[in-house]
Amino acid sequence: RNFTADQFSGVAQDEIEDARPWCEILRQWATFHPEFAFLPRKFKIAICGSKRDRAAVAFHDIGLEIIKDAQGETAFKVFVGGGLGRTPVIGALIHDCLPKEHVMSYLDAILRVYNQLGRRDNKYKARIKILVKAMGAEAFKQKVEEEWAHIKDGPMTLTQEAIDHAFTFFQPPAYEAIDAAAAQSALDDQRLTDPRFAAWLSHNVVAHKQPGYAIVNVSLKETGFAPGDITAEQMEAVAELSEQYGFGELRSTHEQNLVLPDIRKTDLFAVWQKLDALRLATPVIGTLNDMICCPGGDYCALANAKSIPVAEAIQRRFDDLDYLYDLGEIELNISGCMNACGHHHIGHIGILGVDKKGQEFYQVSLGGSQSNDAAIGKILGPSFAQDEVPEVISKLLETYVANRTEEERFLDTYRRIGIEPFKERVYA
Structure with a gap:
């Protein structure tokens, strides 16, 4: 399975650090990795870089929560053994402040312990959550620490140069210099012109960390259609909107919606009108009907x-x-x-x-x-x-x-x- 992160990564107002470069670092580490090739079942890793967890890190085989240590440096909380399915389990916190340079070697140690001790006699039991639950979080953590001691300061130790290189792949787009106060004032006036637009703004639009911009949730929850469904024609139209009003980027969410991450506040009314015509502006994000x-x-x-x-x-x-x-x-x-x-x-x-x-x-x-x-x-x-x-x-x-x-x-x-x-x- 690929690495997943918060759908608002890089643009969220409550972001501690962009999770996407860390996903890329770990994707490169995992690709063709012998320990991954030896895994008996799917293995899911999620990374959250915001204050609110929108990546469900506690319900993945490994979940990483980006934090800042006492010196203000990037570090990680490490959760292991989460998952749903037949045996729902909340992941156990086995490291509360892992230094960023050791993230690859520590995850490597986790995989080694799982591959050595995990069950392979029953496909329903061949998940790391079963091993962590059977051993207990403390015993599992001890095994990981013992394995990690052998590789902690080896070739998998990340250099700042390598980290910086990963971040170059996720540079902010060419945002315009927008008078944020004027844009917000104009938006407030537009809000008064149409109650349907006001409802959409309140529920489908999220604050952006770049002044003058907003994040738009494209709702795929119109009554009468399967939640999360979108036609080919609608998808092409949304792709055109992402190019016309954004930077050509479109994201999917595990809540079964889409996201236009970089929309100017001055364009929100026009975007809403076009999404509404496409039947993709149902203002129910975060409500019962956003199921x-x-x-x-x-x-x-x-x-x-x-x-x-x-x-x-x-x-x-x-x-x-x-x-x-x-x-x-x-x-x-x-x-x-x-x-x-x-x-x-x-x-x-x-x-x-x-x-x-x-x-x-x-x-x-x-x-x-x-x-x-x-x-x-x-x-x-x-x-x-x-x-x-x-x-x-x-x-x-x-x-x-x-x-x-x-x-x-x-x-x-x-x-x-x-x-x-x-x-x-x-x-x-």
């Missing part, structure tokens, strides 16, 4: 149940934008089987398709999180038939609204009151 959904039984031979019809039924049930906005931030994730391609374990609300004697049913979980406060959801109770799911979601939301305080998100309320009030309402 993650796997292809499910409609397309996947592994699935136990369909996912897309469930997603559409929920979208149609909660199509009132004012209600969605009042609910605030809610992450809803849907998977059609235990392989968890829809990340249902880490949704604030998770839905899992299960098979019951040849019938499709859906298990609901609550309290998951993919961010800095990583958590795996807890199963609500017995599963539901497909046509019951929208009503179940409605009852969960009613419980949240009845119990929340003014500042609380769904996840905050759940953590404060626990699962029982939700369970009582749903199964009453």
Whole structure:
């Protein structure tokens, strides 16, 4: 698997350091690496360079969080053994401040320990999360430290020259010098001209670290279409927008949307109009209807149940934008089987398709999180038939609204009151 990072890397306002050069350094290290060639299963590595974790580092085989040490130098928190699927596990923190020059050798030591001690007799057990869980995080860390001691200051030690070279591949584009105050003032005036544009600005546009610019989320969540789907014609049109209004760059997100990372604030109204005409401006980013959904039984031979019809039924049930906005931030994730391609374990609300004697049913979980406060959801109770799911979601939301305080998100309320009030309402 390739290395992944925050979709806003290099442009995020809360960025500590751009994660992309580090992805490239480690990609070069991993390519044709004998230890990688010997791995029994897929192996996923994510790097987060921002204050808010948008790369889900705690749920990867190895997750790296960029931090600054006491001297202000780049360093890494290292998480190992995270993952979803049949055995959902939150990664263990085994190093809280790894110096940047040792990142390759330390990851090499992790791979060596895994290849030496990991299971290969059962493909379902041939993941590093199984080894870390079986050994315990401290014992695994000790083995890694012992292995690392032999290679720590060897050829894999990064020089500043090598690091600087990687950063040359990710230089900022040729931003214009924009009067940020004037651009914002004009944008505020435009916001008043159309409430639909104002809603899109509030939910689909993210602050950029370059004055006068913004990050645009291209929403692939229009009701009636599979979440994350985009036609060839729409994709070509978005590519043209990236060239006309940006620097020809287009990014994908694991929330199943697209990102135009460098849009001038003065161009946001024009970009919105064109995205709206393409039906790619649904202003639901971060809401219940910005759901993650796997292809499910409609397309996947592994699935136990369909996912897309469930997603559409929920979208149609909660199509009132004012209600969605009042609910605030809610992450809803849907998977059609235990392989968890829809990340249902880490949704604030998770839905899992299960098979019951040849019938499709859906298990609901609550309290998951993919961010800095990583958590795996807890199963609500017995599963539901497909046509019951929208009503179940409605009852969960009613419980949240009845119990929340003014500042609380769904996840905050759940953590404060626990699962029982939700369970009582749903199964009453």
